[in-house]
Amino acid sequence: MSKFLFPPSIPSRPTYGVLERRDGIFHIIIAEDEGAEAIIDFVESDKKFLNKAHIIFVATKSGEKYVSRLKSLASAQFYVGPSYSASVQRLQKVLEAAKMGSQFYLTGTEGFMGQAQNEIMKAGFPHTAIQTEHRGSVARRMQCVHCKGITEDVITDPFVCGHCGLNLFVRDHYSRRLAAYQGVRVDAEDFGNVPEPVELYT
Amino acid sequence: MTAAPQKVEPGVDIIPALVDKITKVNELVTRFEFKRIDGKDFPVFSAGSHTVIEMKDGDRTIRNPYSLMSDPEDGSKYAISVRRDDVGRGGSLFLHKKIQVGDKVNLTYPLNLFSLDLRARKHLFFAGGIGITPFLSMIMQLESLVGSWELHYATQTEELASYGEELKNKYPKKVNQYFDDADQAILLQKLLTTQPIGTHIYVCGPAGMIKWVTSTAKNVGWPNANVHSEEFLAPKPGKSFQVRLCKSDLTIEVGENESLLEAMEREGVNAPFSCRGGACGQCETEIVELDGEIIHRDHWLDSEEQDSGTKIMPCVSRFLGNSLVINR
Numbered sequence: 352m353s354k355f356l357f358p359p360s361i362p363s364r365p366t367y368g369v370l371e372r373r374d375g376i377f378h379i380i381i382a383e384d385e386g387a388e389a390i391i392d393f394v395e396s397d398k399k400f401l402n403k404a405h406i407i408f409v410a411t412k413s414g415e416k417y418v419s420r421l422k423s424l425a426s427a428q429f430y431v432g433p434s435y436s437a438s439v440q441r442l443q444k445v446l447e448a449a450k451m452g453s454q455f456y457l458t459g460t461e462g463f464m465g466q467a468q469n470e471i472m473k474a475g476f477p478h479t480a481i482q483t484e485h486r487g488s489v490a491r492r493m494q495c496v497h498c499k500g501i502t503e504d505v506i507t508d509p510f511v512c513g514h515c516g517l518n519l520f521v522r523d524h525y526s527r528r529l530a531a532y533q534g535v536r537v538d539a540e541d542f543g544n545v546p547e548p549v550e551l552y553t
Numbered sequence: 554m555t556a557a558p559q560k561v562e563p564g565v566d567i568i569p570a571l572v573d574k575i576t577k578v579n580e581l582v583t584r585f586e587f588k589r590i591d592g593k594d595f596p597v598f599s600a601g602s603h604t605v606i607e608m609k610d611g612d613r614t615i616r617n618p619y620s621l622m623s624d625p626e627d628g629s630k631y632a633i634s635v636r637r638d639d640v641g642r643g644g645s646l647f648l649h650k651k652i653q654v655g656d657k658v659n660l661t662y663p664l665n666l667f668s669l670d671l672r673a674r675k676h677l678f679f680a681g682g683i684g685i686t687p688f689l690s691m692i693m694q695l696e697s698l699v700g701s702w703e704l705h706y707a708t709q710t711e712e713l714a715s716y717g718e719e720l721k722n723k724y725p726k727k728v729n730q731y732f733d734d735a736d737q738a739i740l741l742q743k744l745l746t747t748q749p750i751g752t753h754i755y756v757c758g759p760a761g762m763i764k765w766v767t768s769t770a771k772n773v774g775w776p777n778a779n780v781h782s783e784e785f786l787a788p789k790p791g792k793s794f795q796v797r798l799c800k801s802d803l804t805i806e807v808g809e810n811e812s813l814l815e816a817m818e819r820e821g822v823n824a825p826f827s828c829r830g831g832a833c834g835q836c837e838t839e840i841v842e843l844d845g846e847i848i849h850r851d852h853w854l855d856s857e858e859q860d861s862g863t864k865i866m867p868c869v870s871r872f873l874g875n876s877l878v879i880n881r
Binding site: 450 | 748
Protein backbone atom coordinates (compact mmCIF):
# COMPACT_ATOMS: atom_id res chain seq x y z
CA MET A 352 0.00 0.00 0.00
CA SER A 353 1.78 3.13 -1.17
CA LYS A 354 -0.97 5.74 -1.28
CA PHE A 355 -3.81 5.72 1.20
CA LEU A 356 -6.56 8.27 1.68
CA PHE A 357 -7.37 8.52 5.37
CA PRO A 358 -11.09 8.96 6.08
CA PRO A 359 -12.12 12.25 7.74
CA SER A 360 -11.81 12.24 11.52
CA ILE A 361 -11.60 14.55 14.53
CA PRO A 362 -9.63 17.83 14.26
CA SER A 363 -6.80 16.39 16.38
CA ARG A 364 -5.95 13.87 13.68
CA PRO A 365 -3.25 15.15 11.29
CA THR A 366 -4.15 15.39 7.63
CA TYR A 367 -1.73 15.09 4.73
CA GLY A 368 -1.60 16.61 1.30
CA VAL A 369 0.38 16.24 -1.90
CA LEU A 370 3.87 17.78 -2.02
CA GLU A 371 4.24 20.77 -4.29
CA ARG A 372 7.22 23.00 -4.90
CA ARG A 373 7.04 26.35 -3.13
CA ASP A 374 9.26 29.38 -3.60
CA GLY A 375 12.14 29.43 -1.19
CA ILE A 376 15.87 29.95 -0.87
CA PHE A 377 16.47 26.27 -0.07
CA HIS A 378 14.47 23.04 -0.02
CA ILE A 379 14.82 20.38 2.64
CA ILE A 380 13.16 17.14 1.59
CA ILE A 381 12.90 14.36 4.15
CA ALA A 382 11.55 10.98 3.07
CA GLU A 383 11.29 7.42 4.25
CA ASP A 384 10.97 4.27 2.09
CA GLU A 385 7.99 4.68 -0.29
CA GLY A 386 8.17 8.41 0.31
CA ALA A 387 10.84 8.25 -2.41
CA GLU A 388 8.00 7.84 -4.92
CA ALA A 389 6.38 11.05 -3.66
CA ILE A 390 9.66 12.91 -4.22
CA ILE A 391 10.02 11.51 -7.72
CA ASP A 392 6.38 12.46 -8.48
CA PHE A 393 6.67 16.02 -7.30
CA VAL A 394 10.05 16.92 -8.77
CA GLU A 395 9.23 15.38 -12.14
CA SER A 396 7.90 18.54 -13.74
CA ASP A 397 10.67 20.79 -12.43
CA LYS A 398 14.01 19.36 -11.37
CA LYS A 399 15.86 22.64 -11.53
CA PHE A 400 15.11 23.64 -7.94
CA LEU A 401 16.97 20.54 -6.73
CA ASN A 402 20.24 22.44 -7.15
CA LYS A 403 19.09 24.21 -3.98
CA ALA A 404 17.81 21.11 -2.21
CA HIS A 405 18.93 18.62 0.38
CA ILE A 406 17.29 15.20 0.25
CA ILE A 407 17.47 13.22 3.47
CA PHE A 408 16.32 9.71 2.66
CA VAL A 409 15.74 7.11 5.35
CA ALA A 410 15.66 3.57 3.99
CA THR A 411 14.11 1.86 7.00
CA LYS A 412 12.66 -1.08 5.11
CA SER A 413 13.36 -0.40 1.44
CA GLY A 414 17.10 -1.08 1.39
CA GLU A 415 18.70 -0.06 -1.91
CA LYS A 416 15.39 -0.02 -3.83
CA TYR A 417 15.08 3.76 -4.27
CA VAL A 418 18.62 4.95 -3.60
CA SER A 419 20.08 5.09 -7.11
CA ARG A 420 16.92 6.67 -8.49
CA LEU A 421 17.00 9.42 -5.87
CA LYS A 422 20.73 9.91 -6.32
CA SER A 423 20.22 10.46 -10.04
CA LEU A 424 18.03 13.49 -9.24
CA ALA A 425 21.34 15.21 -8.46
CA SER A 426 20.11 17.35 -5.59
CA ALA A 427 22.69 19.72 -4.09
CA GLN A 428 23.00 17.40 -1.11
CA PHE A 429 21.86 13.81 -0.71
CA TYR A 430 22.00 11.67 2.40
CA VAL A 431 20.83 8.11 2.95
CA GLY A 432 20.34 6.75 6.46
CA PRO A 433 19.28 3.31 7.68
CA SER A 434 16.72 4.46 10.28
CA TYR A 435 15.09 7.58 11.63
CA SER A 436 17.09 7.47 14.84
CA ALA A 437 20.32 7.14 12.88
CA SER A 438 19.39 10.09 10.66
CA VAL A 439 18.01 12.52 13.21
CA GLN A 440 21.43 14.00 14.00
CA ARG A 441 21.83 14.82 10.35
CA LEU A 442 18.47 16.60 10.42
CA GLN A 443 19.39 18.50 13.59
CA LYS A 444 22.64 19.65 12.05
CA VAL A 445 20.83 20.79 8.90
CA LEU A 446 18.31 22.72 11.01
CA GLU A 447 21.06 24.47 12.95
CA ALA A 448 22.51 25.87 9.76
CA ALA A 449 19.28 26.39 7.78
CA LYS A 450 17.97 29.88 7.13
CA MET A 451 14.43 31.21 7.06
CA GLY A 452 13.13 31.01 3.52
CA SER A 453 13.86 27.27 3.46
CA GLN A 454 10.95 25.03 2.57
CA PHE A 455 10.35 21.70 4.29
CA TYR A 456 8.84 18.65 2.61
CA LEU A 457 8.10 15.42 4.52
CA THR A 458 6.90 12.13 3.12
CA GLY A 459 6.63 8.61 4.50
CA THR A 460 4.66 6.97 7.30
CA GLU A 461 2.83 8.99 9.94
CA GLY A 462 5.30 8.15 12.69
CA PHE A 463 8.24 9.18 10.51
CA MET A 464 6.71 12.46 9.37
CA GLY A 465 5.51 13.24 12.90
CA GLN A 466 8.98 12.84 14.38
CA ALA A 467 10.68 14.86 11.64
CA GLN A 468 8.01 17.56 11.99
CA ASN A 469 8.59 17.63 15.72
CA GLU A 470 12.32 18.16 15.18
CA ILE A 471 11.64 21.04 12.74
CA MET A 472 9.12 22.58 15.15
CA LYS A 473 11.68 22.42 17.95
CA ALA A 474 13.92 24.59 15.79
CA GLY A 475 11.15 27.19 15.88
CA PHE A 476 9.56 26.60 12.48
CA PRO A 477 5.73 26.57 12.37
CA HIS A 478 4.21 23.16 11.68
CA THR A 479 1.56 24.84 9.53
CA ALA A 480 4.23 25.67 6.94
CA ILE A 481 5.68 22.15 6.69
CA GLN A 482 4.34 20.14 3.76
CA THR A 483 3.52 16.49 4.28
CA GLU A 484 2.47 13.63 2.03
CA HIS A 485 1.67 10.21 3.42
CA ARG A 486 3.25 7.20 1.73
CA GLY A 487 3.72 3.65 2.92
CA SER A 488 2.19 1.79 5.84
CA VAL A 489 -0.78 3.16 7.84
CA ALA A 490 0.84 1.88 11.04
CA ARG A 491 0.94 4.37 13.88
CA ARG A 492 3.33 5.50 16.54
CA MET A 493 1.37 5.22 19.80
CA GLN A 494 1.90 6.51 23.30
CA CYS A 495 0.39 4.58 26.18
CA VAL A 496 -1.39 7.17 28.36
CA HIS A 497 -0.80 4.96 31.39
CA CYS A 498 2.93 4.20 31.34
CA LYS A 499 3.86 6.87 28.72
CA GLY A 500 5.85 4.32 26.72
CA ILE A 501 5.92 4.67 22.94
CA THR A 502 5.11 1.67 20.77
CA GLU A 503 6.12 2.00 17.12
CA ASP A 504 4.42 0.54 14.06
CA VAL A 505 1.09 -0.29 15.64
CA ILE A 506 -1.11 -1.82 12.98
CA THR A 507 -3.98 -3.33 15.00
CA ASP A 508 -6.66 -1.93 17.29
CA PRO A 509 -6.55 -2.77 20.15
CA PHE A 510 -2.88 -3.56 20.65
CA VAL A 511 -0.65 -4.52 23.53
CA CYS A 512 1.56 -1.77 24.98
CA GLY A 513 5.17 -2.74 24.37
CA HIS A 514 6.12 -1.37 27.78
CA CYS A 515 3.45 -2.12 30.40
CA GLY A 516 1.51 -4.82 28.58
CA LEU A 517 -1.93 -3.23 28.86
CA ASN A 518 -4.41 -3.70 26.03
CA LEU A 519 -4.77 -0.29 24.42
CA PHE A 520 -7.44 1.22 22.21
CA VAL A 521 -6.02 3.21 19.24
CA ARG A 522 -7.42 6.73 19.37
CA ASP A 523 -7.29 9.49 16.76
CA HIS A 524 -6.10 11.98 19.40
CA TYR A 525 -2.65 13.07 18.33
CA SER A 526 0.16 14.97 20.02
CA ARG A 527 2.55 16.95 17.83
CA ARG A 528 4.85 17.33 20.81
CA LEU A 529 5.16 13.56 21.21
CA ALA A 530 4.62 12.78 17.52
CA ALA A 531 2.30 10.00 18.66
CA TYR A 532 -1.33 8.99 18.90
CA GLN A 533 -2.90 8.23 22.23
CA GLY A 534 -3.45 4.64 23.36
CA VAL A 535 -5.95 4.13 26.18
CA ARG A 536 -6.63 0.93 28.09
CA VAL A 537 -9.53 -0.78 26.36
CA ASP A 538 -10.67 -2.92 29.31
CA ALA A 539 -10.30 -0.38 32.11
CA GLU A 540 -14.01 -0.50 33.03
CA ASP A 541 -14.55 -4.15 32.29
CA PHE A 542 -11.38 -6.04 33.14
CA GLY A 543 -10.48 -8.78 30.71
CA ASN A 544 -13.03 -7.77 28.08
CA VAL A 545 -10.61 -7.18 25.21
CA PRO A 546 -12.08 -7.10 21.69
CA GLU A 547 -10.37 -9.08 18.93
CA PRO A 548 -7.61 -6.93 17.37
CA VAL A 549 -8.57 -5.62 13.94
CA GLU A 550 -6.06 -4.30 11.41
CA LEU A 551 -6.30 -0.48 11.08
CA TYR A 552 -8.42 0.74 8.15
CA THR A 553 -9.70 -2.67 7.09
CA MET B 554 2.13 45.62 39.83
CA THR B 555 -1.49 44.57 39.61
CA ALA B 556 -3.13 42.23 37.16
CA ALA B 557 -6.12 43.43 35.19
CA PRO B 558 -9.46 42.49 36.74
CA GLN B 559 -10.67 39.28 35.14
CA LYS B 560 -13.79 40.59 33.50
CA VAL B 561 -12.59 43.74 31.76
CA GLU B 562 -12.79 43.86 28.02
CA PRO B 563 -9.40 44.88 26.63
CA GLY B 564 -9.53 47.77 24.21
CA VAL B 565 -13.05 48.69 25.38
CA ASP B 566 -13.27 49.12 29.17
CA ILE B 567 -11.91 52.38 30.49
CA ILE B 568 -9.29 53.40 33.03
CA PRO B 569 -9.68 57.10 34.03
CA ALA B 570 -6.24 58.69 33.97
CA LEU B 571 -4.38 61.98 34.26
CA VAL B 572 -1.71 63.41 32.01
CA ASP B 573 1.36 63.28 34.24
CA LYS B 574 4.18 64.38 31.97
CA ILE B 575 4.53 65.79 28.45
CA THR B 576 7.95 65.57 26.77
CA LYS B 577 8.85 66.84 23.33
CA VAL B 578 10.91 64.14 21.63
CA ASN B 579 11.59 66.01 18.39
CA GLU B 580 9.98 68.43 15.96
CA LEU B 581 7.10 66.04 15.20
CA VAL B 582 6.85 63.65 18.13
CA THR B 583 5.76 64.20 21.72
CA ARG B 584 5.63 61.67 24.57
CA PHE B 585 2.69 61.61 26.99
CA GLU B 586 2.87 59.79 30.30
CA PHE B 587 -0.26 58.95 32.26
CA LYS B 588 -1.07 57.89 35.79
CA ARG B 589 -4.33 56.57 37.18
CA ILE B 590 -6.74 58.96 38.83
CA ASP B 591 -7.42 56.46 41.63
CA GLY B 592 -3.69 56.32 42.44
CA LYS B 593 -3.46 52.58 41.81
CA ASP B 594 -1.10 50.91 39.38
CA PHE B 595 -2.11 50.25 35.79
CA PRO B 596 -2.33 46.61 34.80
CA VAL B 597 0.88 45.24 33.36
CA PHE B 598 0.53 44.46 29.68
CA SER B 599 2.11 42.38 26.94
CA ALA B 600 4.51 44.24 24.67
CA GLY B 601 2.95 45.41 21.43
CA SER B 602 -0.36 46.36 23.11
CA HIS B 603 -2.15 49.57 22.33
CA THR B 604 -4.61 51.71 24.24
CA VAL B 605 -7.36 53.88 22.86
CA ILE B 606 -7.15 57.35 24.36
CA GLU B 607 -10.44 59.20 24.72
CA MET B 608 -10.26 62.99 24.94
CA LYS B 609 -12.85 65.74 25.10
CA ASP B 610 -12.29 68.64 22.73
CA GLY B 611 -15.26 70.82 23.62
CA ASP B 612 -18.32 68.85 22.51
CA ARG B 613 -16.29 66.52 20.38
CA THR B 614 -15.01 63.19 21.69
CA ILE B 615 -11.78 62.06 20.11
CA ARG B 616 -10.70 58.43 20.38
CA ASN B 617 -7.33 57.44 18.94
CA PRO B 618 -5.35 54.20 19.34
CA TYR B 619 -1.65 54.41 20.27
CA SER B 620 0.90 51.72 21.01
CA LEU B 621 2.05 51.62 24.61
CA MET B 622 5.78 52.31 24.64
CA SER B 623 6.50 52.11 28.36
CA ASP B 624 7.93 49.13 30.22
CA PRO B 625 5.24 46.40 30.13
CA GLU B 626 6.12 45.36 33.68
CA ASP B 627 5.92 48.89 35.12
CA GLY B 628 2.37 49.62 36.30
CA SER B 629 3.22 53.08 37.66
CA LYS B 630 2.68 54.68 34.26
CA TYR B 631 1.53 54.19 30.71
CA ALA B 632 3.34 56.15 28.01
CA ILE B 633 2.58 56.81 24.36
CA SER B 634 4.44 58.78 21.70
CA VAL B 635 2.41 60.72 19.20
CA ARG B 636 3.46 62.03 15.83
CA ARG B 637 1.80 65.32 14.92
CA ASP B 638 -0.35 64.92 11.84
CA ASP B 639 -1.13 68.36 10.43
CA VAL B 640 -3.56 67.10 7.79
CA GLY B 641 -5.38 64.46 9.85
CA ARG B 642 -8.68 64.86 11.64
CA GLY B 643 -7.22 66.59 14.65
CA GLY B 644 -6.59 63.92 17.28
CA SER B 645 -2.84 64.22 17.25
CA LEU B 646 -3.02 68.01 16.92
CA PHE B 647 -5.29 68.14 19.97
CA LEU B 648 -2.73 66.10 21.92
CA HIS B 649 0.14 68.28 20.73
CA LYS B 650 -1.48 71.67 21.15
CA LYS B 651 -4.21 71.50 23.77
CA ILE B 652 -3.54 68.69 26.23
CA GLN B 653 -1.89 69.89 29.43
CA VAL B 654 -0.35 68.14 32.41
CA GLY B 655 -3.17 67.37 34.86
CA ASP B 656 -5.86 66.93 32.17
CA LYS B 657 -8.19 63.98 32.50
CA VAL B 658 -8.38 61.39 29.74
CA ASN B 659 -9.80 57.90 29.50
CA LEU B 660 -7.53 55.06 28.45
CA THR B 661 -8.87 51.67 27.46
CA TYR B 662 -7.38 48.55 28.99
CA PRO B 663 -4.55 47.52 26.69
CA LEU B 664 -5.36 45.26 23.76
CA ASN B 665 -2.64 43.44 21.88
CA LEU B 666 -3.01 42.94 18.14
CA PHE B 667 0.76 42.87 17.62
CA SER B 668 2.15 40.51 20.21
CA LEU B 669 5.53 38.82 20.29
CA ASP B 670 5.50 35.14 19.39
CA LEU B 671 7.55 33.91 22.31
CA ARG B 672 8.26 30.61 20.59
CA ALA B 673 10.56 32.51 18.24
CA ARG B 674 14.28 31.83 18.40
CA LYS B 675 14.93 35.38 17.29
CA HIS B 676 12.82 38.52 16.79
CA LEU B 677 13.65 40.75 13.83
CA PHE B 678 12.07 44.21 14.04
CA PHE B 679 11.48 46.66 11.18
CA ALA B 680 10.34 50.13 12.20
CA GLY B 681 9.53 53.07 9.97
CA GLY B 682 9.21 56.50 11.59
CA ILE B 683 6.71 56.59 14.47
CA GLY B 684 6.29 52.82 13.93
CA ILE B 685 9.12 52.50 16.47
CA THR B 686 6.70 52.78 19.44
CA PRO B 687 5.53 49.15 19.88
CA PHE B 688 9.14 47.98 19.56
CA LEU B 689 10.16 50.06 22.56
CA SER B 690 7.96 47.94 24.82
CA MET B 691 8.89 44.75 22.95
CA ILE B 692 12.59 45.44 23.47
CA MET B 693 12.01 45.96 27.20
CA GLN B 694 10.05 42.72 27.45
CA LEU B 695 12.66 40.75 25.50
CA GLU B 696 15.53 42.22 27.50
CA SER B 697 13.78 41.05 30.65
CA LEU B 698 13.25 37.58 29.14
CA VAL B 699 16.79 37.50 27.69
CA GLY B 700 15.28 37.05 24.20
CA SER B 701 17.22 37.51 21.01
CA TRP B 702 16.26 40.55 18.91
CA GLU B 703 17.55 42.94 16.29
CA LEU B 704 16.06 46.27 15.19
CA HIS B 705 16.18 47.91 11.77
CA TYR B 706 14.84 51.44 12.09
CA ALA B 707 14.34 53.74 9.11
CA THR B 708 13.51 57.44 9.37
CA GLN B 709 13.64 60.49 7.09
CA THR B 710 16.43 62.12 9.04
CA GLU B 711 18.52 61.43 12.12
CA GLU B 712 16.68 64.21 13.98
CA LEU B 713 13.33 62.53 13.36
CA ALA B 714 14.50 59.14 14.63
CA SER B 715 12.59 59.20 17.92
CA TYR B 716 14.50 57.31 20.62
CA GLY B 717 17.04 56.22 17.98
CA GLU B 718 20.05 57.61 19.78
CA GLU B 719 19.00 56.16 23.15
CA LEU B 720 18.46 52.75 21.62
CA LYS B 721 21.73 52.86 19.71
CA ASN B 722 23.66 53.82 22.85
CA LYS B 723 22.03 51.14 24.93
CA TYR B 724 22.13 48.29 22.39
CA PRO B 725 24.83 49.22 19.87
CA LYS B 726 25.04 45.74 18.37
CA LYS B 727 21.31 45.19 18.00
CA VAL B 728 20.12 48.54 16.68
CA ASN B 729 20.60 49.50 13.04
CA GLN B 730 19.46 52.91 11.83
CA TYR B 731 18.82 54.13 8.30
CA PHE B 732 18.31 57.76 7.27
CA ASP B 733 16.53 58.57 4.01
CA ASP B 734 18.32 61.93 3.65
CA ALA B 735 21.65 60.09 3.73
CA ASP B 736 20.40 57.61 1.11
CA GLN B 737 20.61 54.73 3.54
CA ALA B 738 18.27 51.81 3.01
CA ILE B 739 17.60 48.51 4.74
CA LEU B 740 19.28 45.65 2.82
CA LEU B 741 16.07 43.69 3.06
CA GLN B 742 16.72 40.85 0.64
CA LYS B 743 20.01 40.04 2.34
CA LEU B 744 18.53 40.30 5.83
CA LEU B 745 15.59 38.06 5.02
CA THR B 746 17.73 35.32 3.49
CA THR B 747 20.27 35.06 6.32
CA GLN B 748 18.07 34.55 9.38
CA PRO B 749 18.20 31.33 11.39
CA ILE B 750 15.24 28.96 11.38
CA GLY B 751 12.76 30.06 14.02
CA THR B 752 13.11 33.81 13.39
CA HIS B 753 9.96 35.96 13.43
CA ILE B 754 9.63 39.28 11.60
CA TYR B 755 7.68 42.25 12.99
CA VAL B 756 7.05 45.38 10.95
CA CYS B 757 5.37 48.62 11.95
CA GLY B 758 5.49 51.75 9.85
CA PRO B 759 3.99 53.29 6.73
CA ALA B 760 1.82 51.07 4.51
CA GLY B 761 4.51 50.99 1.81
CA MET B 762 7.12 49.66 4.19
CA ILE B 763 4.79 46.97 5.56
CA LYS B 764 3.99 45.86 2.03
CA TRP B 765 7.68 45.84 1.07
CA VAL B 766 8.72 43.72 4.03
CA THR B 767 5.78 41.28 3.92
CA SER B 768 5.96 40.75 0.16
CA THR B 769 9.74 40.31 0.15
CA ALA B 770 9.42 37.78 2.98
CA LYS B 771 6.79 35.88 1.03
CA ASN B 772 8.90 35.86 -2.11
CA VAL B 773 11.92 34.37 -0.38
CA GLY B 774 9.79 31.68 1.25
CA TRP B 775 8.90 32.87 4.77
CA PRO B 776 5.75 31.29 6.24
CA ASN B 777 2.97 33.79 7.00
CA ALA B 778 2.94 32.61 10.60
CA ASN B 779 6.39 34.15 11.12
CA VAL B 780 5.59 37.57 9.67
CA HIS B 781 3.71 40.08 11.85
CA SER B 782 2.69 43.62 11.06
CA GLU B 783 0.66 46.42 12.51
CA GLU B 784 -0.69 49.48 10.85
CA PHE B 785 -3.39 51.61 12.40
CA LEU B 786 -5.31 53.53 9.82
CA ALA B 787 -6.70 56.86 10.79
CA PRO B 788 -10.23 57.17 9.42
CA LYS B 789 -10.02 59.27 6.27
CA PRO B 790 -12.48 62.06 5.64
CA GLY B 791 -14.84 61.60 2.70
CA LYS B 792 -18.19 62.64 1.29
CA SER B 793 -20.94 62.74 3.87
CA PHE B 794 -23.57 59.99 3.61
CA GLN B 795 -26.75 58.70 5.20
CA VAL B 796 -27.11 55.32 6.78
CA ARG B 797 -30.08 53.49 8.21
CA LEU B 798 -29.43 51.56 11.43
CA CYS B 799 -32.19 48.96 11.43
CA LYS B 800 -31.79 47.56 14.97
CA SER B 801 -31.70 51.04 16.49
CA ASP B 802 -34.46 52.22 14.13
CA LEU B 803 -32.49 55.35 13.30
CA THR B 804 -31.30 57.10 10.18
CA ILE B 805 -28.12 59.05 10.74
CA GLU B 806 -25.90 61.35 8.74
CA VAL B 807 -22.17 60.68 8.66
CA GLY B 808 -20.29 63.95 8.23
CA GLU B 809 -17.28 64.53 6.01
CA ASN B 810 -14.83 64.50 8.88
CA GLU B 811 -16.21 61.73 11.02
CA SER B 812 -16.27 57.98 10.63
CA LEU B 813 -19.43 55.89 10.58
CA LEU B 814 -18.44 54.57 14.01
CA GLU B 815 -18.06 58.08 15.39
CA ALA B 816 -21.41 59.12 13.92
CA MET B 817 -23.11 56.16 15.61
CA GLU B 818 -21.44 57.04 18.91
CA ARG B 819 -22.56 60.66 18.52
CA GLU B 820 -26.15 59.43 18.19
CA GLY B 821 -25.82 57.29 21.30
CA VAL B 822 -25.88 53.98 19.44
CA ASN B 823 -24.01 51.26 21.29
CA ALA B 824 -21.55 50.17 18.60
CA PRO B 825 -18.67 47.82 19.43
CA PHE B 826 -15.11 48.90 18.68
CA SER B 827 -11.60 48.29 19.76
CA CYS B 828 -8.67 49.42 17.62
CA ARG B 829 -10.57 52.09 15.65
CA GLY B 830 -8.04 51.55 12.89
CA GLY B 831 -9.41 48.77 10.70
CA ALA B 832 -7.25 46.05 12.23
CA CYS B 833 -9.02 44.19 15.03
CA GLY B 834 -12.41 43.20 13.64
CA GLN B 835 -14.46 44.21 16.68
CA CYS B 836 -16.71 46.67 14.87
CA GLU B 837 -17.58 44.36 11.94
CA THR B 838 -21.19 45.05 10.98
CA GLU B 839 -23.56 43.24 8.67
CA ILE B 840 -24.97 45.11 5.68
CA VAL B 841 -28.70 44.53 5.25
CA GLU B 842 -29.31 46.60 2.15
CA LEU B 843 -26.90 48.28 -0.22
CA ASP B 844 -27.53 50.50 -3.19
CA GLY B 845 -24.17 52.03 -3.93
CA GLU B 846 -20.55 51.31 -3.13
CA ILE B 847 -18.76 50.58 0.12
CA ILE B 848 -15.31 52.16 0.28
CA HIS B 849 -13.53 49.46 2.26
CA ARG B 850 -10.40 50.73 3.98
CA ASP B 851 -9.79 48.08 6.65
CA HIS B 852 -7.21 45.29 6.96
CA TRP B 853 -9.75 42.96 8.53
CA LEU B 854 -12.10 41.71 5.81
CA ASP B 855 -10.48 39.69 3.05
CA SER B 856 -11.01 40.85 -0.51
CA GLU B 857 -13.74 38.27 -1.05
CA GLU B 858 -15.70 39.55 1.96
CA GLN B 859 -15.15 43.13 0.85
CA ASP B 860 -16.41 42.40 -2.66
CA SER B 861 -19.46 40.54 -1.37
CA GLY B 862 -20.97 43.80 -0.04
CA THR B 863 -22.29 42.05 3.07
CA LYS B 864 -19.99 43.50 5.73
CA ILE B 865 -18.54 46.88 6.66
CA MET B 866 -15.98 48.01 9.23
CA PRO B 867 -17.50 51.30 10.48
CA CYS B 868 -14.27 52.55 12.08
CA VAL B 869 -12.56 53.32 8.76
CA SER B 870 -14.84 52.40 5.85
CA ARG B 871 -17.33 54.69 4.12
CA PHE B 872 -20.22 54.59 1.69
CA LEU B 873 -21.01 56.30 -1.62
CA GLY B 874 -24.42 55.89 -3.25
CA ASN B 875 -28.15 55.96 -2.70
CA SER B 876 -28.93 53.90 0.36
CA LEU B 877 -27.25 51.78 2.99
CA VAL B 878 -28.91 49.80 5.78
CA ILE B 879 -26.74 48.11 8.41
CA ASN B 880 -27.64 45.71 11.19
CA ARG B 881 -26.85 47.89 14.18
